[in-house]
Amino acid sequence: MTLPLTGVRVLDLTDGLGESCGRYLADLGAQVTKVEGPGGARSRRAEPVVDGVSIPFALRNANKRGIVVDLDDPAGRDRLRELAAESDILIESHAPGVLSERGVGAAELSALAPSLVCVSVTPFGQTGPYRDWAATEQVLYALSGVLSRSGAPGAEPLLPPAGLVEETVGMHAAWSALLAYYDRIHTGRGQVVDLSAFEALVHGFDPGFGTQGSAAAGRSDDFPRNRPDASNFYPVFPCADGYVRICLLAKRQWRGMFEWLGEPEEFADPKYDTIPARFAAADTLHPLIEALFASRTRDQLVAEGAARGVPVGGVLSLGEVLTTEHFDVAGALADVEIATGMHARVPTGYVSIDGARVGIRTPAPEVGEHDAQPEAKRETPAGSASGTRQSGSRPLDGLRVLDLGVIVFGAELSRQFADYGADVVKVENAKFPDGLRQSKRGAALAASVAWGHRNKRSLGLDLRSPEGGELFRRLVAEADVVLANFKPGTLASMGLSYDELAALNPGIIVSESSAFGSTGPWNNRLGYGPLVRAACGVSALWRYPGNEDLLCDGSTVYPDHIAAHVTAIAVLAALIQRTRTGRGAALEVAQADTALVQLGAQLVTESLRPGTVSAPGNSDPFAAPAGVFACAGDDEWCVVSVRDDDDWVRLCTAIGTPELADVPAFRTRSERIRNRVDVDAVLGEWLQTRSPAAAVAQLQAAGVPAGMMLRLPELLTDPHLAARDAYTETHHALLPKALPTAARVARFSAIADPPLRQAPIAGQHSREICADLLNMTTAEVDRLVAEGILQPPATDPSPIGVAASAAR
Template sequence: MNEFTSTELPLAGLRVIDLADGKAEMCGRVLADLGAEVILVEPLAGMASRQRAPLHEGESLYFTSHNANKKSIALDLRSDSGKADFLKLVDSADILVETTRPGELADLGLDAATLRQRRPDLVVLSISDFGQTGPYRDYQASNAVHLAMGAVLARSGIAGNRPLLPPGELALETTAIQAAWVALLGHWQKLHTGAGNTMDFSILEATAQIIDPGLGVTGSAAAGRSANELAPYGRPPVGFLYPIFPCADGHVRICVLNPRQWQGMCGWLGDDHPFTDPKYANIGERFKAIKDINGLIAKLFADKSGKELVAEGQKRGVPIAAVATAQQVLDDPHFNARGAFTDLTVAGDKGKVPSGYVEIDGQRIGLRSAAPALGQDNDLLSELAAKKPPQATAPVDRRPLAGLRVLDLGVIVAGAETGRILADQGAEVIKVENTAFPDGLRQTSAAGTAISQSFCQGSRNKKSFGLNLRSPEGIAIFHTLAKDADIVLSNFKPGTMESLGIGYDELSAINPRIITVESSALGNTGPLAKSMGYGPLVRASSGLTGLWRYPELDNSYSDGITIVPDHFAARVAGVAIMAALIRRERTGRGGRIAVSQAETLLNVLATPLLRESLQPGTMVARGNVLEFSSPGGVFPCAGDDMWCVIEVDNDAAWQGLCDAMGRSDLAEDPRYANGEGRIAARDILEAAVAEWTATLDPVVVMETLQAAGVKAGKMHRLSDFDDNPHLHARRFFRRFEQPGFPTELQTENGPVGFSDLPEPEIRPAPFQGQHTRELAASLLGFDPQKIEQLVADGVLEVMKDNEFIQQ
């Protein structure tokens, strides 16, 4: 449980009106965790999500986990008195978050334009499935539909099988964090310009940016290729990079990539196996014999426990993790030693829930109070005072983070993305790097290019400063840079920054206003803190891998090509950075932010983990079964590997589906008149839907059902995005020229479709050391002679001559 008082929390003094119901409620929850006063404005009968499954003794576990730390005011917004009270609340607030359908607030006379006319400095964040504009504006969606239309579903599963819905509610939970990032950007901008913001946020667009983005950074195993280049038409084959092996009490996963890791694995196999030749240190050589090698590993692991294998792997330097079950996650000694879970009482029973996304200054920022009772804070209405607009002088068209300097030591995906989202918003992001320890994203296997597309996507808008941090002179230079820096980013193994002499304690002594961000696989404390961090091991440890499989197929783990949670963890860090910056405006001091990538996934799975703690055995792989909706799932359509996701979650949608299919017999059957009956008849109803969809193009299915009020979406592939009329109408795409790359590159736009924020200025990614001389002169005051001497001494590194020329 976090030990900060409410006045010490980063967002203390910030008031947020929360009209989110059923989706994006974690946006307000995270702002509340960080200290904002978040007030749910509910109908007199309560929010619909108070009844949302799963339930425990009649209480919604979703509502409980997503609305902790909030307050509740119940109002009838259709009455004059209720509307008047709401407007008084608006007068006292900084941010309003709403998830009503486009046009719904306008019908009440409470649309963003009206509220902004009353309060020009109000930040209004409107979160909807597809945005307030565009061809899909009035479509309805669910988590499953977003995964289909956001091109995530098409790449999930195993070759030769149907596409597989990823577990949990990855789309809705991750996009809620991006919404929180956007809300705080708007508030930060207001603090400097005095102007509010109207922000049109699309869950579909955020899904396409966060989970496995087609235009974003890919992992180091991609060798610089884009997600689009890597994406198969169907599902990917079972991979060998991150194999999973049965053991005596479950499964374990290993990531043996570099020669040192293979040396550890080779020794573990013994002295007399056929692959002791030094040539097998090369991953390409190993791949030629990978089936035989994996066969030996499988035999070695079969009779040993997961705990025993993890301990031995740690000792030998072999990256390894147990594929944890839900109960193993809840009981995990590392997570519990870190305080990753906290107790929460639901209907008189004690459960466990993830305790928050981040740590700031060594304290967990998370759950402090249970979700509110309906209307428990209505007395606040008598205490409201109008918020005074901020005294600000900056021009309204400035980029929000202009004037901030970031020293970016981040590598690979999570590191690259954290710096990139700051650079997009105007921060001066300086990538500090050295050829002796190169960023894996710089490798490229593409013929005719001197820089990888993946690196370009993750480091656009940055500058590169070549510096040897293994030398005393290099550390001294870094200290000098830190004196005038605002933020330092890293995602090394915990303890690395301290060992170099550039940890938070050293840097804050130089610059008390500095904010450091440490992102690691399992957090910077706890018994496994210094484990080697790879995304596949993070997913295994957090329970996601165990859920991401076909329930009826043994060993069908299907998360081999995803890079979850890297892009998402960067957004978590972004939210914490904005909160720390806002606190710094108030207190003058910086802070230390720590993000555990595994724990970002625990928080994504907050509701099923809470349920598992109260109802053991419920958090299991469900494949394409939508537990609380029927009919629903992934349905075949006409054509080669064409599919559509459909979800019927209310009686009106059921009637709409039956009308669209021409099945009045089903519509009139009393056995299917309610959700409980339809869930009981799942197999019958879903077979009927599949028979209908199988003869139709998926676009026809989607358009027909959306017109009938049914949540439905075609399974899009990345290759479909260029022709997507909605994404083009929403200005989702941008293009930029990248020296060293033969063609113009397509990239994503900003984190919110339309707002009063300026769009990112898209500048090329740097070559290694490209800006060293420039920055050494402008920031350090070094003269040319000193710079060249430091280059000759190996302290500074500069770009090689003509590096941008195609090879």
Template sequence: MPTGLPLTDVRVVDLADGKAEMCGRFLADLGADVIRVEPPGGAPTRKRAPLHGGVSLYFATHNAGKRGVTLALDDPRLLDLAAGADILIETERPGTLDVPALLDRNPALVVVSITDFGQTGPYRDWAGTDGVHLALAGVLSRSGIPGRAPVLPPGPLAQESAAVQAAWAALVAYYNRLGTGVGDHVDCSVYEMTAQVIDPGFGIGGSATGGVPATALPRGRPAAGNLYPIFPCADGYVRICVLARRQWRGMFGWLGEPAEFADPKYDNLAARFGASERLHVLIGDLFRNQAREELIAQGQERGVPIAALLDPGEVLASPHFLARGGFVDMVVAPGLAGRLPSGYVEVNGVRAGPRRPAPEVGEHNAEVFAETRPAPPAKRPAPPKQRPLAGLRVLDLGVIVVGAELGRLLADQGAEVIKVESRAYPDGSRQSLTGETISVSFTWGHRNKLSAGINLRSPEGLELFKRLAAESDVVLSNFKPGTLESLGIGYDVLSALNPRIVMADSSALGSTGPWSRRMGYGPLVRASTGLTMLWRDHGVEAGFCDAITIYPDHVAARVGAVGVLAALIERRRTGKGGTVSVAQAETILTQFSTNFLHESLAPGSFTDPGDLFQGIFPCAGDDEWIVVAAETDEQRRRLREVVGSQDIAAWTAARPPRECMAVLQAAGVPAGMMQRVIEYLDDPQLSARGFLREMRQPYIGHVVRTENGPAGFRGVADPELRPAPLAGEHTRAVAARLLGLAEPEIEALIEAGVLEGADHD
């Protein structure tokens, strides 16, 4: 297996300040030489709260692993730096940085512009904050207790999730450049990235949604608490996820097999949901006087998915995350040491995380400016737009959301992605509460893929899979840790057949550590990482608000995609593949790096009381709201000018939300209406930027609106929109074209249950 980090030959000039700054940190974690450029005197985010001993913990976490220099934007040496770089990240207001001059000096440079609303469109010059983006992107409308005001999720979810997608877009453009020799200008909108990554309205949903899309949700906050119920116990709270029949049977036995629930109809999730009021009383009585660890032990023994709701301090001291190296104790600034999450991903068995503290102001000026780099290449004619992963083959064993998304991201960029599946172990995302052949939700998660039905529980099926792997580039999976190894198709086996293979796995809590074999569902991951305890309506007893979200599945998929593409970039240099491993729990931890570092230095600080400079205010209409975020003295002055002597809530309540937003943004005050997913269709910014496209899906009797690509590119084509496959739809074609099997052989293998064709064959 290769050693080291995959991006060691990549140089990044990082001008990002205060917006998706973790993008450059993620690339640095993966081995890139990231040079943080600050103005003389230091970046504004060096003063960003929280501070500890005068040190910005935000700056410390988001710039760890980078080198640092000081330069004004108009300093000619900036062009010199760009001339020797592969990627440049910037977050200035649109039009501020002279991007044409950068690309003229280095035609192979990939410039990644991360702005609130993108380089074009009617909102181009608007200002955003995390709350503003969460409101506009449809997240706020689904967060909270039914019948009450919406609740902003805790922490910096929008900016941190956008940073991951920006890293993905950056590497897509860079991989394209490796093939064409021509750079790019990548237009990343935090608004659009938030709408695609946290709880996408036009993205695949969890299996418990039964294929029902977010566009069909009720107008108010969804009543989802019964899906993944939370119960008080002797020393806190626990959450259970009883979805499958075998899990219910374990719970039924744990309850003492009560006669009122003995009817086999309760094997069905819908029947249990209908009786949840009574059922939850029984479970509550069982749990009330027992401690969390006792309940978890009993649940694990009975096959009932269960987790304790931990607070951030308990997460920091968790034996599981410490055993895995999910947290690292390190010096983050001179004289200041603390504990912080150790990064998003493991590559080739090595944690890809910060390797040194954030730089002091101008710390590496002499070193960086004395270095010589190869001269940039001559300018080439721009080739037609293309999909940079064309020619790569991916075997996709992924299931549910994170599995679907990772394969879909690669397919969108041109890879031939073959979803390998079996009716004996069906992908839960194929289930539908309404009984349709294929759901819109499944379409969103599996567009552009093929499907091959192969029974991996049979020796013959395993051999066929190995033959496919020998001719493929990537294998994806998100089974319980150890599953592929137990089948005999782990990395050691497949890499012996194909040393160029890249294998990526995703799991709930990681492949090692004392909790690694626990049954992993997103709601349990959120409980185990402290997020559920923080995401609450404090006006209601036990007002937990994270039941409807599927965060962090879509983010974790993009973390995996970044890791896979980094490994493919390294393979171009070395000729060897490797492994990428993502834990959904550590995706959450890393997104809250600043908060956990602060908690380690000042216990009890990670409580998320809300941003003092932003609030949610009612607007005219039924359940209409707006987030107003006046963060600076100047913004607060302008807000007072707009509302006059009125209370802000009184001013907003007299106006429709879109009007409120437009007036405040015109005055320079960040504001975002609480937009529902269905209202994307009327959003002028999304329409102007082609955020949604239309596709045709067999067995769905209407045009399907689906999200476009991750960013705007000059050299990368929009995704092709081929329909999602039926199970086994392409088995015969794959067997003939890639395995060289004749039709009689294929028929015999289907008859024997080794291969599976589509139901309509």
């Protein structure tokens, strides 16, 4: 098949952070050329390394071409200028100022090639007080608020698995690049994009001030010290052959669990239909579930849970993931050559298009592999465009998105389009309300709805009725995109499959998403983010070493948010292709595939060296000193990462012990890892007498990656986020106070920040949409309201509407 980004040229100057951006664009068909200096990128040595091959590099640079350009040489800089003039998108991760000092920064290249989209991916962005700080994934976990919610109460906070940060940043970079490129298609003008990895994690991984899902009802808003007791959010129970996790969110799921338990009298009160009540009673409820599960196997519990409507999932080790039949049948894992002569079991990719999985086609290039294969000159100039819009308009203006999505994934996916100009119509049925609308705690509206559904319209419609389905088809005929994340087969069962919708509108793009995809033995499994990451090995690595039953990923809904961004990128790529072909596409993303891809380095290493990958806790297997260290004060922590021997010398000088740099036991990275306990003790003793902020400032001034553990409220006052206006406020008439919310993730030079139109109440725009888009008369609408097919809110001005709403 012709991939959607075929013909798009991308220059990839990333080294480490941001490399997965180019990989995903290459998966989608772009010609991505990796530009390295003499000797190759530093990331070619990124651990884990097996038989001389960096596994992260191999995975994040597959499908790319590779050339060498020496930016310290005038001829090399001229070569980069020539390449930029022939390219559509340039992605780079150099420290701020490095390229500009050589005359090939974003401003210089944009002046030379005005149609070029330049995306800068740096740890903290091009501005702000942390601009020149150094960072690792672990440091970003600490600063972003993720670390403060990970770990057991009273214990040290626990770092999540490696790899999730880089892929999260890479996906935000890919979305930003394609959004700017889509704008260029209509304006002819490129622009500069400034992406801060810090902000991508804060707003995009699992935001504390963003869509949170139903489990938020069991959380506290006071963000106590010593971490929340997250084990009860999505509890894990031992069983006959391992562990299982359950997700009891909806009332019907709890009722299924209640019956499974034999309807114990102490839980017969209807108050236990709510998440907060069950959460408060966990000490009594969970022992009953544990006793029920103890003698059954994982497969038995999953099957019986499915029969009863109770979401249950097994907790799998990496070795079990690699041999799971479902991932093999679904094509999510495959045996692939990732380097010359090296084959491994590899996550294949994020998305399927028109039934074909899009993933690895060629291994990562050798250094300079394509130097002797110059790119052909383009027949059409890179900046060719329709010129139908003025630069600075909203890039997705004129698009209409019909949003059938639910809960966190659905809200986040469609919000990307609503924020940048698309008319997003959330289609919802009062008989089956979105779980987000049920997660309110005392207020008339759930905060997650205000965050997740801003800038959208709402149409109350019973899609399962014949007339409701026909109204939807009429909307599809004039729409651009349909988004859904139901159980596989649901759209087809309602007569709304891609083939049926494409017959009405050949340009329609239909995106269907589910937990485990539409093929394979798990295709009909109930799935939420916590069950997905348990089944994909993420949970097994997100724990303290030696403690298999205390998983520490309970306070997050990962991978919902980032899987939504993965899907948004694929939809936008299909829209880009449609500008050339006029044809739509059928897209599918399984949340499990997102988790597998982002855990790729560990899975591939385990496939090559079985039994060698386990939960590392806070000890970086490839660096020392590195990890989470206690500072002065109550539950105050910071993360420090000494990446190499140069960092070690800088650290020793910074903490006033320069003589330690030459101690034989500490001199080299391998020696420090071997003597980890001693070298960590040196740094730990120094940190215990200092506040996190003071310690981090001193270490960063010396060039050592370090970050204080920030709690969620501290993000709102963090000086760097404040300087970059990372937060704004969203208001809603049904909420008692304004909510802090993301102003943006990336800064665009020619795309405005998203507006903040308040989220609709269910069915708020039903009459408006029927009149404006379907040219229906008031009498027609009134009849459908009376019959419950159209569902305006209780405030509907029509007496018929009021009566119908009251009846519901």
